[in-house]
Amino acid sequence: MTATTGTLADEVWRLMTAQGILFAVDAPIRQTLSNLVEFFAARLQRDPDSVRAELEAALAADERFTREEINGQVVFVTSRQGRYVPPETTDTHTFKQRLYEPEKPLPIDDLSVVVSTSRPALTTVEPVYISDYWIEQARLVAAAKAAEQVAPVEAPAPAEGAPVVVEQPVAEVKPSPAVAEVATPPVEVETTAEVVGSSEPAVTEPVATEVALPSEPAEPSTVIVVEGVAIDLRLSPAEIVAEHGSLLERVLTERLEQDPLRRIVSFGRLHYPEANLVSFGKNDLRKIRDYIIERNEPLLDTEIIADLYYHNPRQPDYEAFRFSLNYRLSREKDFEFVGVEGANIWSTKGLPSIGSKRVKAAEMGQLTSYLIEGFDDSLADQSAEAIAASGSVTRFLTFFEWEYGVLPLDAAMTALLPKPVFADQRSAVLRFDSPQHFSSYLVEVRYPTGNRGGWLQGLEDFFHEHLVPGALITISRTDAVNVFSIGYEEADETTARLLTFDEKKNKFSFANMTFYCMVDDDLLPEQNRYGKLRNLKAFAMGERRKAEMILEHVCETMGERSGSRDQPMYRVTFDDVFIAYNVLRPASRSFLQALLDSHPSVAADPAAPGSFLFTPPPVERGADEAEDEEDLPIQPTLRRRSGRYIEDDE
Known part of the structure; x- marks a missing residue:
């Protein structure tokens, strides 16, 4: 499309x-x-x-x-939500049939687990109908138990004065293969001697009968097959987990989910017996929610346990208590899991939002949708394997990222940051520390969903206090899975007239700024080089998602005009388009190149490689209409101090 x-x-x-x-x-x-x-x-x-x-x-x-x-x-x-999906009207719920003859029945020993022994509330006795399936299962279980045991046979004592007819079966008993290895010693079977015409009671004598066993018991197999994959049990547990861990974990999770009784409950990759869970009531949940709101930020489960319940990891029931807490909170709609693997972090309703409120989540998801449309070129200079091995990512800031304190969750950042714990997890909260300034910031990672991209938000204060657009930043892992460090290359003091955005006047302008960081000159929005940037229109965020419209506006603003009055033409370079486009919305170079190639009014300039010619559609103008260019006043010299602009004394 x-x-x-x-x-x-x-x-x-x-x-x-x-x-x-x-x-x-x-x-x-x-x-x-x-x-x-x-x-x-x-x-x-x-x-x-x-x-x-x-x-x-x-x-x-x-x-x-x-x-x-x-x-x-x-x-x-x-439909209002997008593509209309007709409702499913076919009734596939066959609860009666599944209850009567289940597809995957529970293991049973007798009918006591199928037929309740509790007295019904009705005064009349109702007949209990048992399926032939369950009767057959009970018969097979009883037959298997009988085959595993060899019980002694003892004849009843004869009546006084009656003749005794004694049966002495001495037959070979062949045990089932399941008990062949267990029944190794001979079994004594009591038999009764035959006494005819005597009033004396019968005398019993033990007759030894040896059970016939296989001459050489079969050696048990050490290989099991799981979904067509052979697993050798002679390997160590570590080797089995390293080779087949993902398969075994998936099969275990599927089997636990299929258990209708939910005897084993799960939280992430952890599983625990439901009967051993610690109970948390409504008062506990209210206390936890009030404490999170009092701290004014999402909290780790370990902090909640230590501060509210005074448990410590040295107690034997600590892990069980911790699992019970996380499982209970995961089932409450007032709590949201915003943690990562190894750090269970919980948020609740009423906490302040993390990051700038000037950009809504729905708008940012649309602006970063190019990342999931195949235009993510963040791994062009560094592979995902290298990022995972080094534990750090280096990138330059664009104006949009610097102004709103956001970073696109591209492939490079995805390789560095931890993955979501749950498939439906919306976001995660991390902490970014700045060792250069001894400060810390909460950063929310919004994962991509559907046709919307992901991003990081919450770095607006750090960017405005210490950096400028075009700065080189580095994000690195630390020993804690939910804590990262952010830094930049320091440089000598530099003062330049850079692009700024006046939110009250809703317009772009230039102001003097002093910075101490290394920058990329091609991305630094300096007035001497990119003076036309102040003519950009500050569109509403809802309009900035229109990629074609933004491109046309950028070409008209940054291009050199030629042609006639009725049919103008604008010549613009790719670098000018890239820096101006990233003032209004984030975009990668590959996305911008594809947008230029597909636009019907844009063509490559054959005389100047790397330049493009934009010819807007003709617009009818009135006879007296004239183009007026606004004379903008000279902006005062401003200096960045403590996150604010102040006018110099000069």
Whole structure:
């Protein structure tokens, strides 16, 4: 789907969702193609046939729309939440059948685990129907137990004066293979001697009968097969885990989830018997929530246990208590897990948000969506294996990252930061320490979901106090899995007139700034080189997600104008487009290159490699219309001190 078709599809989607504003979020919103063609043809003043072709192409390429034909008319369907998914009406719930003959029955020893022995509340005795399946299972279990044991046989004492007929079975007893190795000693079977015509009681004498055993018991196999993979049990546990750990962990998790009684509960990669959990009531949960709010930041489970329950790791029940706490909090909607593997961190409702409030989470997810669309080139200079081995990432700051204190969660950062513990985990909270300034910052990592990218937020104060756009920063691991260090290359004092953003006036301007860090001159927004940056329009964040519109605005602002008044042309270099585009929204070089190549109004300049020519569509102008350029006042000289700009005395 190209940017043009995406823009047209977005406009149609907004039009249809406005039509169904009072519909449910998953309710279908339908509109005929003929109505859409009539509306856009009148609006764009274009031929209906060409509009129809563009509409069909745009809506067919967009996954939010479904094409239908009703009574010979083409109808497009969507919903307020995106693509309309018809509800599933087939009733597949066969609880009666599964209860009567389960697909994966529980292991049983007798019918006592199937038929309850408790007295019913009814005064009348109701008949209990037992499936043939359970009766057969009980018979097989009883037969197996009988085969494992050889019980002594003793005849009953005869009545006085009655003849005694004695049966002396001396037969070979063949045990089942399961008990062949156990029944090694001979078994004595009591038999009764035959006494005829005597009133004396029978005399019993033991007759030894040896059980026939295999001459050479079969050697047990040391190989088990798990989902087609042979595992040799002669290996050490460490070797088995190193080779088959992921397979065994997945199979164990699946088997525990299939247990209908939930006898083993799980939290992440940890499992524990449900019957041994420590109970936490509503008062405990309220106390934990109040303590987290009092500390005003997400807390580790170890801190909660130590401060509220006075447990320490030396106590024998510490790990059981810790697991019970985490499992209980994971089942409460008022608590959110924001930890990583090895550090269980909990947040709750009522805590202040981490990072700048000027950019909403939904907007940042759309602005960083290029990372999951195949335009992530962060591993061009350093591989993921090298990052994992070194434990650090070095990168340059763009203006957008510096201004809002965010970093895209690209492949390089993903290789450095810990992975989420749960599949549905939304975010994680880490701590970034600055050894150069003895300061610490909470950073929230927002993981990518669906068609939205991920990012880090919470570094706005650090960037504004110590860095400038274009600065070189390094993020490294520490001994703690949830703590990272952030630093920069120090340099001599430098004063330059750099781009700033006045949020009150909602406009860009230049001001003198003094910094002490190493920078990339191509990314430093200095007035002498990139003076046109102040003419950029500070679009709302919702509009900045329109990649094509931002590109056109950047080309007009940064390019050298030529051509006629009615048909201007702008020549712009890739470096100018890259630095200006990253003022308004984050973008990688590969994403920007693909955007330039796919835009119908942008073409490569054959006379100057690395330059592009942008020819905007012709716009009808009035006879008396004139272009006015605003004379901007000279900005005062400002110096960065303690996170604020102050005017110099000079």
